[in-house]
Amino acid sequence: MSPFIRVAVAASLCSISIAAFSSSDLPLYPQVGNGVKPGMKGSYSYSDPELCSNGLVHGCHFSGNLIYLSNYSQHSGSSRWTHDQQIPNVKLFTRLDLVKGVQLHALVKYNRVPSPVMHQLDLAEAYLEKDFTDHRTNIILGKRWLPFGDYSSELYLSSLPKKLGHTDQTGLSMRFNQGGWSQEIYSFRQDTRYINAGSPLGYGANLEFKNSQIRTGIGYINALNEASLMQYNLGTSGFYHHPISSDVPAMAAYANFKLGQYYLNSSAVSAIESFDSQDLSFNGRGAKPGALSIEGGYHFSLFGNHAALIARSEMTQQMLSLRVPKDIYTLGLNYQLNHRVLLQLAVSRSYLYGVGDTASQPAISRSIMGTGGYADNALLAVTIKL
Template sequence: MKPSALATAIALTLTAHAIQASDAEAAPAWYQNLEMTGLIEVETSYIAPENDPSTSDLVLATAELGIRSKVHAWVEAGITFLYEQDVTDLEVDTAFVTLANAAVSPLFLTAGQLYVPFGVYDSNLVSDPLTLELGETRETALQLGFEQQGFAGSVYVFNGDHNVDGRDRVASWGATLGFAHEQADRAWSASVGYLNDLGESDTLQETIAANRVSANAFDPTVSSDPSERTGGWTAQAGARFGGLTLIGEYLTAAEDFDPTSLAFGTQGARPAAWNLEAGYRFSLFGRESGIAVAYQGTREALALELPEERWALGWSITLFEGTALGLEWAHDRDYATRDGGSGQSANTVTAQLAVEF
């Protein structure tokens, strides 16, 4: 007896559902491998310059949403969206794919838009350290690294925005090597890094491009692209003893920049930045709290609008799980008038409410 069209359709439908059910049992649903994280920071600040009127503001300093997925035992992918009021429009901050399996090999390969491992930038304060302002670098890069018995290192390559001598190619690279050790009541770490073109850092990239465009407007023979790369070095060390944390980091250009790209006075600048910080964690009213003090500074970074010297003092307390309140006072001193600065100082008080989930 020949089956009817309706019976055939019902049979096919039941078979399809059976296959789907079998697949669902064989592998977990895609959403079971997803991990979502978020960060919201609201800040209010009061700035009192030495000889100018004071100002104040209230901003959504950070709105960040991250999604990661363990696609396979060897494959992890992630994407982060970021918005910073008055600083960064909503954008894809990072998006990457990592091939790694620590149970089989210490090696890993990461490709995508990421912050290359040049500098560590640890801090217990509300504001970012001056080392980050100088050296943080986000690029679409290919990174090959390893992690083994406390040691970690990697090399990476990318095609920067600066076409040196007009050549558009993957010619920017860097490397980092570090060691970290942690016990129940103490930990320490140290690392060094090199980037063959410090001019590709987020801050320097914009400044150099603007400087060369301005120079080209007055002298058409000046190229809008640099004629050479200027490398940079960074070194970091940190330690924790109980509630006490110590941080030290130094970042510098390896040589002078072309004066057309970045100048200090009449010469090419060799910018540098450092951060020395001490923090202490303790319990206050049954809640985790901490204080931190830092001395930061820069050298030949006037063109980047960074202060020559900064003292900062901060306090934070965990209000609820994932929720913290932070307060910070910072005293900045500008470069001297003989160097082209104002020689003035400014005090900034910042309060931050942060929620991480």
């Protein structure tokens, strides 16, 4: 029996008697936002006010996670399964409460496979946040994941909208909060170089409404080409080293709902304009990439511990240059083994771009051909809170 089938059978056996398990009075499993994975930030932390108290620091909070991944994959037309067993990745979060309402936030990652925009030991976030007027106004300065869209998920693997829109840059932002509304405007230093000009400041904005059951918003960024995967990817070489003609603006929208033990998350990211055909093309024309993800889940108690069943459907348009599938369908099961260990089992099928599809970066003679068919994937993720 193939590993994919064994994993699917195991997941189905665990869900046979869901109706027999209690689903009342369970806290909702922490959702995942920008840059964070399930069971991580906010779910466990260490704080020692006495140790951290001095003239500058009033308190400190630390949390960390070690993530182990074991992945099986198989492509259509092949009976061979390949196994990728990754050594653990590590993430460490720090928050220091400083004087006069200032906080220092930092996120350090150890990545098994580094890239030009994500080093093996990577300072992913390092920023100062100042709170004014009783949490109604915040100013944030430094490096962080920009507030462009929301990619909340309870699956370990990033959604396709997140792959398209996730942007980690250094900049300045101001957030205004009133009632359930939040508005944020920001500017940042761009990495992209241009054929006829230097790199200007990037900018964007996000508008959000949230309460205990709903979180929804819309965002704008002037340069989708600043997204991390746009800067460097395994398809075309990206925009990290090669200048382009001009920025491509984009929009993001999201709507997340909670009702008792159920939740539903949706997220979309799309370029507003097409890339110049010499910068990035799809099927001979300037590419206009976009992605949509819809995820739903149910929380319940399994053998006295917290569990969740998850389903996600994703689709893309003109994203072949990023070497991502055209569509992905995923089923997952989360199980909280204890207060420190989270297990996740996920199986998915990805449908690839067709044989007639082509993406290219003509300025440097890089191109990718669609292959058609599909790929099956089975993932076991173990997250240990340090």
